[in-house]
Each structure stands twice: as C-alpha cells, then as structure tokens.
Amino acid sequence: CGDTLFCAGCGRLFEGTPEQMHTSLNKLAELPADTLVFAAHEYTQADLVFAHAADPENDDVTYALSECEKARALNRPTLPSTIGRELKINP
Secondary structure, three states, X not given: OOOOEEOOEEOOOOOOXXXXXXXXXXXXXXXXXXXXXOOOOOOHHHHHHHHHHHOOOOHHHHXXXXXXXXXXHXXXXXXXXXXXXXXXXXX
16 A cells, blocks of 8 residues: 555655556555555554544544554554454545
C-alpha cells in the first residue's frame, strides 16, 4: 500500500491529485477483507486519535485506539492491519 493507506489513515498528496488518491483508496477497499495491510510508517496511534475525534461513536475505533496504546506502551508494532479492519476504523 506504500504511502497510500495507513492503519486508520491515508497518505498525504505529494504527487497526483485528490481524485487519483480517492481512486487508489477505493481499489484497496475492494480487496478481500483478510488482505494484510503493511503500511510504510507507524502512524497508527496518531491516526486513531484523529479517527476517534472524527467518529467518537465508532466502537471499533475506540477499541483499536485502546489496543494501539497498549501495544505502543510496550514498544510493539501495531502493523499489519487488514482491509476489513480498515473498513471499520479508517475514516
């Protein structure tokens, strides 16, 4: 997924257009739910904080943020994710 899809977030537009990014994200969303997502950077915690602010009623985001905070406190990675998980937690 390179710098297109992150756990609970997406990449910034350094090249291309917003439409191209949207098309790329939609293509990724069509993959099977169990497809592993190996994001290029460990931005999960910051992205989940944003996702929780954007969608505070989403129980999947609340749970993911709690689990992420536990993992990061132990210096453990939060990756990989899956397409199915991203469809639930990624705004």
